[in-house]
Amino acid sequence: MTDQSDILPVNQSMGGVSDQLTGIPLHFPAERRWLIAMLFASLLLLMFMVSVVELFTRGVGIWGINIPVNWAFAIHNYVWWLGIGHAGTLISALLLLTQSEWRNSLNRFAETMTLFAVICAGIYPVLHLGRPWYLYWMFPYPATMNVWPQFRSPLEWDIWAVLTYLTVSFAFWYTGLIPDLAAARDRATKRGWQIFFGITSLGWRGSAAHWLRWSQAYRLTAGLAVPLVVSVHSEVSLLFAAGQIPGWHSTIFPPYFVMGAAFSGFAVVSIIAISLRSWFGLKNLVTDDHLDLLGMVLIATGLMTAYGYVFEIFDALYSGDAHELQTLADRMTGAYAWTYWGAIVFNFIPLQALWWRIVRRTGWMLMLISISVVIGMWLERYMILVTSLYRDFLVSSWSHFTPTFWDWSTYFGTIGLFLVPFLLAIRFIPMISIFETEELLHEEKEEEHG
Amino acid sequence: MTGGLIVVKHSSTGQNGMAQIFSPAADTWLRLFLLGSLAIVAGGTAGIVGFARSAYITSTDFRPSQPVPFSHRHHAGELGIDCRYCHSSVETAPRAGLPPTETCMTCHSQIWTNASMLEPVRKSLADGKPIQWTRVAKLPDYVFFRHDVHIAKGVGCETCHGRIDQMALTFRAKSFTMEFCLDCHRDPAPNLRPKDHITDMAWKPPADARATGEAIAAHEGIRAGELTHCYVCHR
Amino acid sequence: MAERAYGLLAEFESPEALTAAAKKAREAGYRRLDAFTPFPIEGLARTLRLPRPKISWVGLIGGCSGCGFAFLMQCFTNYDFPLNVGGRPLYAFSAFAVVMFELTILFSALSMIVAMLWQNGLPRLNYPLFAAEQFHRASKDRFFLCVGADDGKFDKDRTSGFLQELGASSVESVGR
């Protein structure tokens, strides 16, 4: 890690930072660019809605799924989105616990991203149901049927895990937001803003006693959030590992999935960080040092994911199980080899550039690499899902999967589902933690004075 | 929460100046609001669970109108006609069977031969069109119920259909929910009665209901424990 | 100003100044002290002798109850309608563990945050201090020390003088 004392330029006043950040929602810069982005996002969202209407009226048959590949885009994008979400929690919680101050400039929008990514993820298992209107059967309630949910099913675990994750992430995000909302309230001059921030900040007044309880609650929640993240994606991996299908039935899956999740997540965080800082001129708060650190985390998690790949191969070879070997061969040479090699290329080749400091510190380079990682991870999920299903145990059931228009429209639609609320968030709430930045600046100043 | 709850900003305070945004009342309202929404969520959930068992949903509250105001009270109760006289296939078939018009006419060709309320019956016989009754005891399509076995194993008509002999217009006495079926399929004994009381509406279980029930269950070789499997009723 | 006073609000430029002032104030025998800062300041709590909060205990209890609830719920559902699922045992604890873990975290986290708000008496939209002229900077770059009017040693003029001496850039009397 670089010396943290100069993670932020010292030559800025706390008040200045506060004004700068609260100013973004209050006196929004870049109104037009935002509107354009919003328009684009809304179009995607519209496409999503159209796809969902079509889906509910005609059934999941509008997708390319079949027997044996009866899970495809829905589950695979579910995993992908959830993975992206995890980075937010990791950044804010894990780095908070390890007192890595550099998180302070990133955690707010990282958490925001988590929130909406998890929503995108969470909506998929609902969409992919044959009869979504009976979703409520997955919850334990005293039904007149006297039938309960089946708690041995990874899907049942999913419901609980994702909902818990969503709730806790939201609570954590909001708790961290309260003092900043208060700051925004105090900066606000227009009545509307004052009321909005006044209510949302719950009347926070920064009393020492409050700060004391707040930080205890905040840190402890962070402490819970970290194992939660790990558990959630491990559990998602069990969705596959619990089945006997070759290519799924492996103990490497939980860590392998968690690493992949962090990997893709940090990539998205970098993308957002870079765009936001250039968009709102936040170079003073999201510095090159931040990018540098992000780059390091990216390559670290990337290498761990790569280890997962290697181990998967080893697993198959070591087991010597004919079906596992068959699946391995199919992955590398079969009809969907492009997903396997695509994943490897997009995930790991450009990544190597991050060994150079200059690349890590150059926004657009890091941006490109991150994008490539996001694509790579998407291909990986595709590979894990489809290549395992399309050829399983009985040769006679081997088949193929081709995504239809609706598969794609639903998928790109969810990107709109993510962007719209995210854009609204950066429009209406401080996107960088004000008080934590101030605190950091203050500490740095102290160190200056020795 | 607007208007009175929000303090009208007085000009004295300057641009940067601070002032109360909310009146003290606002807090009260906010807290009330939070409590209220909590109560609504809790109450709503409880309400739905209850509603699913309500007479409305189970249709136990409703006497459908029939083309002929047929009174079970009169026929089964006062005249004491046995259920099986009209519902003839109840012992032999899955369905109890609605009596064909002919059955009605066996008596009504002799008595009340020109009662106006029986016009639909005579008409039905005349032009060979069935009487359109409204079915009262209806199970969903995916439930495969068999009268014959239940009768054979000692489940009385009254157990599911209630005191038909006291119904002027027939209605659904028991809520035909899965819960209702399961209660008995899980523990048949208390609901079993001797063969000769199957159609006996007034039959009351003896003091040692369970003991006698157990005895019947044993004698009838009821496959206890196997009756709660899905395929027993769903196919 | 309002007839009934809430207290005196002294404004300081820096956390250090505030901490120093708070120390002096306590030494001077003031007990009803509170500080308002844009961000948590180390040692301030100690100086003001604020009690150690009990949030962690709430979290522990919440977690245990969540865990227990999940366990009992899953056992009950399988007891209530026992079904042979793939030959697995009815009470498949290894499978139940997942939901137990999730609910442990859920209950624990939520209980702690609720407890934090509760103990802080939030939400509280209307509070005397909000009326203070300078208070809006408490969330920006100023550090306030407040001496409550209900303090035994509180005397409007003397106390304000005392606070001036401590180097407050402004002292303001806040009413209820």
Next chain:
Amino acid sequence: MTRRRSNHVGAKPAGPRLWSSIEELSGDPAFQAWVDAEYPAAAEFTPTARRQFLKLMGASFALAGLAGCEKSPFVAALPYVDQPESETIGVPRIYATAVTFDGYAQPVIATTWSGRPTKLDGNPDHPVTMGRSDVFMQAAVLGLYDPDRAQAPTRRGEPATWQDVVAAIALLRGSWSKDQGEGLHLLIGPQSSPTLLRQLDALRKQFPKAQIHLHAPAGGAARRDLMAAVYGQPLDLHYVLDDCDVVVSFDDDLLGPGANQVRNARGWAASRRRSSRQPGIRLYAAESVPAATGAMAGARLMADASRMAVLAEAFAAKLGISGAASGDLTPAEQGWIEDAAKASNAAKSRALVTSGSYGDVGTAIWVARINDALKSAVLKFSQPVTGPSDAASLGDLVADMRAGKVQTLVILDCNPAYTAPAGLGFTDALKQVRSTLHLGLQRDETGELCEWQLPLTHALESWSDARAVDGTASIIQPTIAPFYDVRSVHQIMAMLLGEIDPAADAAVRQTWRASFGGDFDARWQQALYDGFVEGALPEVSATPSGNAKSEKPAGKGLDIVFRPDPTIWDGQFSNVGWLQELPKPLTTLTWGNVVTVSPALAKRLTIANGDNLEVMIGDRSVVGPAWIMPGQAENTVSLSLGYGRKRAGRVGDGLGYDAYGVRPADQPWIAKGSLRKTGTNETLAVTQLHHRMEGFDLVREVTAAHPSLAKQETPPSLYPPWPSAKNAWGMVIDLDSCIGCNACVAACTAENNVPVVGKDQVIVGREMHWIRIARYYEGEADAPRSFFQPVPCMHCEQAPCEMGCPVHATEHNSEGVNQMVYNRCIGTRTCSSYCPYKVRRFNFLDYRAPPQSPVHAADNPDVTVRSRGVMEKCTYCTQRIESAHAAADKENRGLREGDVVTACQAACPTRAITFGDINDPDSEVSRLRRDGRHYALLEELGTRPRTTYLARWRDGGGGEG
């Protein structure tokens, strides 16, 4: 299944005054109005037809499947007005009757619900089928409800009444009687009905100059012509495979589809199972086009169709038959002939040599001589079962029509406009005929061209009779009153004979009154009850007439062979969805036909599956998609008949190519022709994409040397076993007996309301069959060994699928059945993802037939019709298990062996499927589970399947050890 069989007393079947609760909706006037709007045709019906029709519509609604389980609605309930003694609502009635195929009777037990036949099973007492069935018999019931059937007489397409028909016939009769029927010609398909043959004779008595022509595009008639050439007289052959040790087949698909399939397959399997130490019967098959027979053969030889004669002669030479010269043979042929000869010499009179119905005379002659020399006791002859024997040919008819000698043409139960070889130019010639009458189920290609189209009753709604392949007669009684304004063929014949309004059963009764004589009523009732009349055709002896000499097919180039389609035959079943979606045995192709070519030829012309090929014979050509058929003789190309129809109906129109278009009139089965790629290609709707076993031991084999498999170690389980109920169901499938005929699939479809999803959905991979016949190849692509493996749900004791379901929609009952509860399923598809056997099927879309479709009348009311978004799979026919339980419980007894018979088990012609109670050590299924050949599929996964297999015998010969 209750064997309470009933039969109609008197001429009046389910009479018009019968009402059943199935008609709930149909009584409602609003509904009727809706029907009139939806189905204008319905307005045309006679009151009876209309009521019956509404009844069907009502059925479709009553069965419309899974409604929401919320507030239960108050629907109308309609009792009978006058309930017939025999009718009990909700209890199926069972009739013994028969349907016909290729002119022969297929004796069936028809299950009817409230007067709707829904399921056909073989008649267990019948001497030929002994309760077995084939796909055509299983699907016949859907033909009855074909929405595109002709529903009333038409004249030049305009609706007419039967009064008009009678009037028209009266006029015609007038003109015939002038000159003894000169110019009256009848064209009929093969018929075995004694009544119809009697009526034809009567007609010829009235009009001596009338001429009868026979037209059979495929089937037994072809063999009869061969036999006529070989033995000097038309004969039917009967193989007694039960007593046979060795069969040597020269391109004879004796186990393949056809009227004889059930009998041959049954005999074959019986012999095959004679001993537990070795296969009881050995089969040596020389084949040009791979078929079931070759797949089951221990030693299979690939040879072009035109080479069969040479091989047969060489084989004869090997057996030392005078006049036989062994030509120059390839080593493979040499070896195969030696083995076959050795075996047949050993088996002597218990050996059987056969030649194909669709082969050439040369082969047939040599085969006949060989059998003669072997004194084969397992080959029997009889007079032809189907007739009329002295009929002229289609060729003669066309000639006469061209010559203008034909004034009236009555076309009965055949479709020459479509099935006549294009070379004949039948349709043009037809224009020369003044008045034409078409008698058929549908207003098909021929009906279109004829002046009158007279709709016939389906076998299941007619009084008639027919003979099974051995000549045993069955009296066909209606299982439902005709619900369209149609007449039986006998009624129309009677009209031609001058009657005005003949009763439905009059002609039939008349026929049998003659043969039953004295106690007619008793014997008549008995015959109806039994479903057949004892007595096969007498055996006749025949010796090949020496002078018959072999001739080679003329011309040069590839051998183009024609075969009837294995599922829609000559095209008569084109509009039957079940058969269209049934995978063809070796290609697993559905909804179309292909041009099969050998791998070698494909390599030579760089053909890939699906490439469109133009097949040219003489100056005619047809274009169809290619299928590279492993094991096909290099220079043989096979076309299958029955597709490319234009007037089959909504289901069958515009599928595949029309092979009749290139079929030469003089060489209907083997012709010489050429082939070229058109450059275009199309996607084929196949249900299995991969055919090699890839080294997995999915299908296992045993040899006489090692008659039992190495015992598998059942992997241990962490969990204690769940207590079992008194009965524990299990199924054993004998892979040595399975000939891949698909009868089980068809039966399952009929029994369990399995939906038809259509070509596009099959292409995506969404076929819904609960049991699939997996087909594997092993060895070289150009000389592979083929295996069939039926795969239903395994009902694993430790089912991975159940663990995946979050809502308890699938779990075990204590009898070990893996239950699937449709109304609980929310469609997560986890179960299918986790299923190692991929036997679960999902309703990706709403696959139910449209509500107004009469097809719904074929639905089994005892099985839920599944809606969109739910998973389904084999249930071991739980509805049969539960009704057996109910029956037993009512009698307060336990279940006995044979109380529960699954649909697939009942249908299987070879009894390859055995189902029963594995808790009962004496049950057949337990016995088989102790057999040395017994094994479980993918046992290493520890799923503990309840459905298990018996390994296939690998019998020596052909150098295969």
